[in-house]
Amino acid sequence: MRSSLLKLIAENLTIDRGGRRVFQDLSFSLSQGSALVVTGANGIGKSSLLRTLAGLVPLAAGTIRLEGGETDRLPQEQAHYFGHQDAVKPALSVLENLRFWQNFAAASVCEDFTGSTLSPSLVLETLGIGHTAHLPAAYLSAGQRRRLSLSRLLVTPRPVWLMDEPTSALDKTSEQQLLGIMNDHLASGGLIVTATHTELVLDRVETLHLQAADPAEQAPEEALL
Amino acid sequence: MRSSLLKLIAENLTIDRGGRRVFQDLSFSLSQGSALVVTGANGIGKSSLLRTLAGLVPLAAGTIRLEGGETDRLPQEQAHYFGHQDAVKPALSVLENLRFWQNFAAASVCEDFTGSTLSPSLVLETLGIGHTAHLPAAYLSAGQRRRLSLSRLLVTPRPVWLMDEPTSALDKTSEQQLLGIMNDHLASGGLIVTATHTELVLDRVETLHLQAADPAEQAPEEALL
Amino acid sequence: MTGWAMALFQRDLRLSVRIGGSALVGVLFFLAVVTVIPFGVGPDLNLLARIGPAILWIGALLATLLGLDRLFQADREDGTLDLMMMAGRPLELVILIKCLAHWIATGLPLVVAAPLLAIFLNLDPVSMGAVTLTLLVGTPALTLIGAIGASLTVSLRRGGLLLAVLVIPLAIPVLIFGVSSADAAIHDPVPFLTPFLILCALTLIAAVVGPIASAAALRFSAD
Amino acid sequence: MTGWAMALFQRDLRLSVRIGGSALVGVLFFLAVVTVIPFGVGPDLNLLARIGPAILWIGALLATLLGLDRLFQADREDGTLDLMMMAGRPLELVILIKCLAHWIATGLPLVVAAPLLAIFLNLDPVSMGAVTLTLLVGTPALTLIGAIGASLTVSLRRGGLLLAVLVIPLAIPVLIFGVSSADAAIHDPVPFLTPFLILCALTLIAAVVGPIASAAALRFSAD
Amino acid sequence: MELGTHAGFIIASYALCILTVLVLVAWVRIDKANQERALKELAEQGISRARRVHESR
């Protein structure tokens, strides 16, 4: 049916952080409508992988491409990053926080991905924090802040979602809701890469389990020596 | 066997935050060797309760006592708080961070509670971050930072542990390890109050489920009106 | 301004107004600095008039430096900066707009208050106008140069050192030409236009170099 | 010092050395002030020497304000402050030690740099010594008074300017007696000891009032 | 009433004082109107102190 599918392709990714090799020659490809769940022990490199995909950690080697996406934009400009930090300004009201991100981040749609732009107040209502809309974000509890941060992803459509431990600090109800939202995104043709320590019940899941490699291999500065 | 048991007693706690009543007339008592697990939806007041017990949020009404503890110390000075914020300085090395807290925080032991003081490097080793001891803490992954923050509780003995979502950002193995540590603490006569969204398998558990009440009751500044 | 730029500008302005960097605080700060000087140098009005322009300029530099280190750091600490780099907007422009908002919140009120404070320093009307004019032209340069330092501080965790080493020496020429063109306007023999044009040139250079350099530093700092 | 005090002191010192470069910011700002004033005053060396002590003192006051807003804010943002209040140590003492560390990292370098800068201002050796001595005695008071402002603005993320506004009026007496005792040492007729002793007394008062007031403010701001 | 050579200064100081007092008075009155309007709006939304259930504690 579709002419060219959206496809996130990572080839031979190698990442160094703080002078140490985190991982080497990691390749995967993820096609439209499916989620890649990254698992592994603490400190193995899940967050690093996500931040690399988001263009925030420089690649030591390898390439990241988004096939079928907008050609004049970098992959990370077609992706949302939902990490440990909330990017919420306590001094602004909840609605002001959200409105800013809606206006500031460039939307990115392409023929395959049919994400829609929702209005900020609607999203807040959906996520159950509509009543806090006019309060300063400083008043939110941990879970409420997370939800505010999550609502960013819904007000600006972008095909790729990079989510680092998305369920942390959420209660059972919100967790279910989050999974619903993620499934909707997949259904409308999006892609998700997520790191997690818990089980996530998503529609189309591929798993990437990171494991410690042979320690002899981890010497990033070898090329130098 | 024991003459006077350690007992954490909270009576008629009432808390206001940001001009709103969070909860009213909450009472509980927790005796030595058991854990109180606080559950409830996002924003219901779990963290507020823990911060109140830690003396960080002022009480609008009510009292908190630690019976059988050191009489010349406030309850919060005999408690460890393990919350969302790590209190980790990125510029210091992991070991420097931990050493500081060991030297700075006053230990608190009493006849009933037999917590022991462990050496920092041993604790780091136990928690599986021994190899990072001399790295700047900035280099730690989310889970590693959490573990570093957790190790604070082990280097300074204090009978009461207040833990806000302790398992967040931890992988399966570390979660098991954390539960082990918490059980050890209970076994050696400590008390734990913890807020959580997940199931915690502890030895002696009491549950406190917070639920929404009649909204008409909440008017903290009524005294003023 | 296009929509996103306006949104960013408004947000930054709102933040600085709400978090106590508001216009009133800037002016108050300036007033406090000006009040303090006579306590040091003594109440001699002639002397005060002579060093008046210098005092106003130092106040402006200090006011700029005081808020500047948080220009990007606050955004970095809560993850905003990461998202800004993914937003698909030219980073140089983003920085320019942030600087503009910062200047309007802290620099502009100083310029507006300068004539009033000049009364306390016994400056005559001509000097008043001259100092105000040089401040108007020069303070943006301080902000823009400071932005370079601010982004370097963000990137290198131990980079406060670089902020100091780089920014202040870069700001000193601005300070010197600002003060000397104000002085030139007061003491006729020296031409006013020469140092003033140099000051303008410095501001223009800063408007180009500042955003480019700090965008580079920020990109390099992502981690 | 007991163990915990030493641990706190070392930690704070380490942090400011590793992160801040705060010493250098202060000294460089100091340098900027000292460089710019002569442009305003003109090449009159006698006048420069006369107002030299005042310039150094004003520079020191302003430089002290620069890093002060992070004194407690950094600790609050990452949760350290919460734990410090639960540590079972007297908060007043904790604050005193933090101030001491801060002064050593930012105030002391100013004192050390003062004789050097005094050369630029054409001060003779006696004046140099006098100014340095008064700075040595007086700058701790500035830090301690500043701590009050720092703890009042701890919950405001960009409190720098407001902090300065709140602190400057409180610091005026220190400035007055600092400058006048330095001046007294230079112009013989006036006795040096009177203002100097008052300066010492002010520092002692600040060492008592500062920690008490800022401990109270920190306790109230806990949330 | 003759104010002499410095009439300007006298009039200016009285005028400025009166102006300041007027600003103060305007401030309290506008403020009062604002708060009362807000209270009324809230009451219209059905939120008022009258809905308080527990009078005593």
Add this chain to the structure above:
Amino acid sequence: MAFWDYANPTRFLRLVQVVLPWLIGFCVLAFAAGLYMAFFTAPEDYQQGNTVRIMYIHVPAAWLCMMCYTVMSISSIGTLVWKHPLADVSAKSAAPIGAAFTFMALVTGSLWGKPMWGTYWVWDARLTSVLVLLIMYLGLMTLWRTMDDPIKAGKSAAILTLVGALNLPIIKFSVDWWNTLHQPASVVRMDGPTIHPDILWPLLVMAVAFTLLFFVLHLMAMRNEILRRRVRALRMRAASVSRPGTAAATAQPAE
């Protein structure tokens, strides 16, 4: 017991309702009398001519700006020691009024200074300490404005007010020292004849009028502040009422 009863905000509002009209009446009368005396019965000064008439507003304003700070300091003690919200309200609403009186003293003083001393401003001890007082008022106001939790803001401001109260005498003393050192007698102060009853009476009446004005404004501002907090509390309540699972928690201890 009785004290606390009067400190109850609702009762306080009722009290204001009763007292305010009388206060306003007396205030207007005092001003009418004072202004009449100042312009028509008071004589010209032999040195200063008619400019002496500025004194009848300058001196009361100067007195009031100091009294206002005293009121704020006492209120601050109330905030910190008795933790009574009304003390908070009193301190907060006094600050802008105090700043206004300080401003009046400065402006009238400057306008008096031009004909007397030939300049609007000199760095004289008394003048400078009034300027510092103005900065302190404005700083306190900003502190209140930038912290959005009124209770916390009140406590912070109370601490600053008290530290400032401690500092004001030191400033006064040190400024005197500073000025006498650098500026021997070049600033002309009014050493005119010892105050004549013809001058003293209008001055005292005007002082009474200013004091009444202060109390009128203070009570009105306090009433506004109480209303403002009421609005805030109700808004907060509104925010939580529409919440799906509403706040005030109940506990269900289970074994």
